[in-house]
Structure formats: C-alpha cells, structure tokens
Amino acid sequence: MCGRYAASRGAEELASVFGIETWEPEETLVPDYNVAPTKEVYAVLDRPLKGSPDPRPSRQLRRLRWGLVPSWSRTPEGAARMINARAETVHEKPSFRQAFASRRCLLPADGYYEWVTGRQERELEVEGRRKRPRKQPYFVTPADGSVFAMAGLYEFWRDPTLRGGHPRAWWVTCAVITTEAEATPLAAAPADGPASLAEIHPRMPLMLTPDRWDDWLDPARTDPGDLAGLLLPPPPGLLRAHPVPTAVSDVRNNGPELLTELAAPEEGTLF
Numbered sequence: 001m002c003g004r005y006a007a008s009r010g011a012e013e014l015a016s017v018f019g020i021e022t023w024e025p026e027e028t029l030v031p032d033y034n035v036a037p038t039k040e041v042y043a044v045l046d047r048p049l050k051g052s053p054d055p056r057p058s059r060q061l062r063r064l065r066w067g068l069v070p071s072w073s074r075t076p077e078g079a080a081r082m083i084n085a086r087a088e089t090v091h092e093k094p095s096f097r098q099a100f101a102s103r104r105c106l107l108p109a110d111g112y113y114e115w116v117t118g119r120q121e122r123e124l125e126v127e128g129r130r131k132r133p134r135k136q137p138y139f140v141t142p143a144d145g146s147v148f149a150m151a152g153l154y155e156f157w158r159d160p161t162l163r164g165g166h167p168r169a170w171w172v173t174c175a176v177i178t179t180e181a182e183a184t185p186l187a188a189a190p191a192d193g194p195a196s197l198a199e200i201h202p203r204m205p206l207m208l209t210p211d212r213w214d215d216w217l218d219p220a221r222t223d224p225g226d227l228a229g230l231l232l233p234p235p236p237g238l239l240r241a242h243p244v245p246t247a248v249s250d251v252r253n254n255g256p257e258l259l260t261e262l263a264a265p266e267e268g269t270l271f
Helices: 011-018 097-102 119-126 210-217 224-231
Strands: 005-007 032-035 041-046 060-067 083-088 104-109 111-117 135-142 149-159 170-180 203-205 239-243
Touching: 005 104, 011 041, 011 060, 011 104, 041 149, 041 210, 060 104, 097 104, 097 149, 097 224, 104 170, 104 210, 111 149, 111 203, 149 203, 149 210, 210 224
Parallel strands: 060 170, 083 170
Antiparallel strands: 005 032, 005 111, 041 060, 041 104, 104 149, 111 135, 135 239, 149 170, 170 203
C-alpha cells in the first residue's frame, strides 16, 4: 500500500522534469517530508485549460487533496480511506473506474515509507509478551535519485452544502494506484534488513517510468483493455530501501531529517 510518502521537489523542478506547460504560483506547496492522507499534494495531469477556447489538453501541475472522493458520494467523509486503488481491480471498482478511464495523473514523490515489524519484535508478539510491536520505518526511493512518479487517479466532487461561487464548492481529490510488491532483490539491500520490497510489504505504489508518462496522462485513451498494459510494474532493480528514524511514524514530525539513512534499524526494531 501507500500510506505515507515524501515530496520535497519544488514546482519549478517538477515543471522541468514533467514538461509542465501550466502551473499557478498561488498553488505552490512547501516541501513535505511526511505526506499523510487528506493533505494537499502535487499532481501532474493533462487536461484542457479551464476557460480556454483551445480544447487540446495542456500538461498542468495542480494541487489536489490525497484521498479520493467519488463524484457520486454524498459526503467526503470516507476520503481518508480512499487513498489507494489496486491495479488489479481499478478498472471495475465503482469508486475508481470512471477516473481510471479518463482522469489519470502522476503524483511526484521522493519515495514512500513503509513499516516493518522487526524479527525480534515478531517473536515476542508470537510468545504473547508484547501486544504492540515496535515497527521500523523504511524509505523506498529510486536508486538513481530521480523523481518517483506514482500512477494516480483524480476526481471532482461538488459540495452540495455550498453555493456555486464558493471557493471550496468543488473538491479535486486523488488516489495512488498500488501493485504487488517486487520480490526481486533491491538495488541496494540494507544490512540486517529486507532484501526485497515484498519483504517490507506485499503492496507498493505503481511507479511509472518516463516512457509511460505520455500514454498514462493522455485523456483520449479511455479503453480499459488498452490501459491495462500501462499497469504493468516497472523493470525490477530501480528502487532501493533504507531504514529511517522512527520519528516519521508521528505525522506531526516533518523535515528532511526524516529521510536520514540509518546504518541499521534502530535498537529494538532489528529486522
């Protein structure tokens, strides 16, 4: 799954990486090293500009809320639970199928966090000596330092309690598509740690390599069968993972120190 990630790249850098044609300075976000559900995040999407007579899609950098609210939903209360969509079923789930057909986006990140219960902690749990095992967070990121482009969906939702001209009458929300985690060896496996992403968690965000970006963002591609090929996992060996401070487990903590690469898991959390 993807329940937390880091996104520190600025709008100008993202505009260069993704070939952005339009972005609004007032939508600029500050670096966020502990992105949690319901926060606002950057998204890259191809869509005609609002109010423009030109019907052609323009590549935009937009600010969306993480946690998808289906257009038919009566309230936005379930958004925090709709942060992920499974690649295997996204084409058929009522909450996601329309967005998958025509409202796809890329969610730029430095990488994502996942938590592993240490071997010693698991043994204590099995013995009934510890009910809440301490977990070691790992940060998964491209081995070459490039932007982690997660496949995403976005949706529009109209708040029926607000008048039409209200600035918050329309919500634009998003979800991350996840896929089965790689079982192949990591590009750089940490000492005394998991050797593959599957050993960290059975799911992972679907990372799209640059050669798939244009096809994924193209709103003219609407056939689920045609889009299925874009849901294939990336080539193995592109990602690495390393243990980071347990401070990231508290969403109130936020700063570059959360990405600090530890030489080994923190005491009490050994894999």
